[in-house]
Amino acid sequence: MSPRSLIALAGTAALLVSCGNKNEGPPLASHAPKSNSESEGIYWQAKKADDAGDREKAIKLYDEAADRSVYAQNSAQARFRQAQLLEQKGDLVNAFKAYQQFVVGYQGSGLYTKALERQVVIADSAANGVIKTSFLGLKSGLSREKVVEMLEEVRNNAPKSAVAAHAQLSLGQLYEKQKKDKEAIEAYKKVVSDYQDRSEAAEAQFRVARVYINQAERGNQNQATINLAREALQDYLNQYPNHHRAGEARRLMADLGGRSVQRSFDVAEFYLKTKEYESAKVYYREVVKRAGGNPLGQKAKSRLAELGEH
Template sequence: MNKIFLVMALTLLIIVGCGKKPEPNKSADVWLKEGLTYFEKGKYKKAAEAFEQSILEADNPEIAAQAQLFLADSYFFLNQFDEAIPSYEEYLDIYPDNEYAKQALYRLALCYYKQIDTIDRDQTNTIKALENFQKLKDRFPEYAKTVETNAKIKELREMLAEREYYVAKFYLRTKKFRAAEMRFKTVLEKYPDTEIFPKAAIDYAEYIVEHSNNKTEAIAILTQALKNENGKKYLKSVSNLLGKLQEELKVN
């Protein structure tokens, strides 16, 4: 009896299986429209899956470009920046002159910007964000103005300068003087427009006097700090130290 039921069940499955038509493959355009529907509803995970399928099926560069950009945007809005970054980079590599390239470049920069850590940690994301914001400013100056790229660039340069100053002070405390000197020089040479510049100039001038007694070089550095727009808040400290060094030079 059990064998009879088993045979009947298998027969039924075969009949149903034969009667069911296989689902036809969706075209790139259909996948794209499906992805856009999910995207508009804020269902970015499902949207990303649809856009990936659209890219795989695409034989039209316009559809492929649109799907690639929306795939990157889907990851961006999911805060999955590690997935969004290569998606934007691939879009910009394949479609550098597309009308939406500026938007892709801006969001690529934001992907790095949103992952920036404190100055005592690795600053790779800070550097990459700065590189891409600067690239946006160079390639699309008008668009860069509308998204306030200059403010971002200034902020990121301040962070990198503070990082160099932080490391320089650490090396001073641990008596790694050559390493400290190199970090101070980086601040003075690469970031003269930053708020930390005058403070770094004062500390470096004091370091030079203490370790090499080179008052002439120290005076030159402090004079540069006084000319700096951000040096006003340190005006008294810089002036006092500068005056002291100049008096010592006269005596000698």
């Protein structure tokens, strides 16, 4: 399932959830354990407040009902509805926590997949800086550590699923945005190794190359970085030749080839200036071999002639 599909499904989750028919009454609890019957009673109070539009009271009572007993008939529904109402309120951090409590406590529930989907949407919002730590208009975003924690929880809830692959890819994107290159590469490589058969793996492999290219563009022009970028692109093209970024990858490969030739020429020029002529010749020859009749190749050929090599 693609990230777009996950978000689309998640967007319908709230519409598909019902808190029960308004004509229902609370179940008879004469033979239930006390904690269960208390939980059910609190649930129906929460349901009444919810139906009346008293969201704050409903959130508090749903939380209390779910805390009272995980075995009560409506405990799962109470926790899920609490999370829903928190999300509708815009309290996304606490909504995520409530969905997490649901996912941990009610894995057999029919609402389990919907809870996971809502977590993906919230975690993505956090990674994109949408969620703020204040609901009073302040502009302080969540810390990177908190966002990482949220994405890791999503991934670990269903470690072999499309949701997990998406969360792991989002981790890499988060690190990439913050120029945490080592962490980004590690996160992307984990997508490739752990989710080989999912579409996120191809995207992650491409992004590994892009991180190396960005390093080069920020000034880290040593040959090792360029070589790593080229290797990552080649791996991508070998494994995913029909992926939608393949054309872009081929263009980047050609560009990296040009950068490599330019670097060899620059090294040759350095040796020429320092009068280390034999070393200069080695690099000029490499440029001629790789650039051929291109202007840089012709220039290198002229330098070799000046050095007495014909």
